[in-house]
Amino acid sequence: MVIDDIIENNTQFKFPTLGRTQAYLQMNRTSGDAFKHAFRNGKWRDIDFIKSDFNGYQIKLIMQSLKRPAREKLVYLSKNKAQKIVEHTNEGKQY
Numbered sequence: 001m002v003i004d005d006i007i008e009n010n011t012q013f014k015f016p017t018l019g020r021t022q023a024y025l026q027m028n029r030t031s032g033d034a035f036k037h038a039f040r041n042g043k044w045r046d047i048d049f050i051k052s053d054f055n056g057y058q059i060k061l062i063m064q065s066l067k068r069p070a071r072e073k074l075v076y077l078s079k080n081k082a083q084k085i086v087e088h089t090n091e092g093k094q095y
Contacts, residue, residue, distance in 0.1 A: 003077065006059060007084050010095045020066045025075065027095040028060040046086045057085055057095050 002013050006027055015023040030038060035056050039049060044056040059075040077085075 003059065003075075003081055007081060007088070022064045024062045024064075025059060026062065027057050028072075029095060030056045030058070044086075046083075046090075048090050051092055052089045053094075055089070055094070057089055059085075 002025065005011050006013060006025060010027055012024055012026040015025075017023055031054060035044075035049075035054050038044065038056065039047075044052075047056060059077065061073045061075055062070055063073075064070045
């Protein structure tokens, strides 16, 4: 339900946490040289790079603390949800 909302509406989900730590799920854009390098290595094979304006999108978990720098982890999705992101990207949607 949360993942679907992020994919469809480009929302950011903030986890309820205690203390000084914050955690978010959000769509992350990869562009420029990082996109070109990942595309050449087989990531985002189904994306039309012209329609996407050389951008790829994926969901990341971002954890922040006052004592440490922010950490990011990729969220692995089912094929259906990953395909939905590809469809939106090929339709020109930007997150």
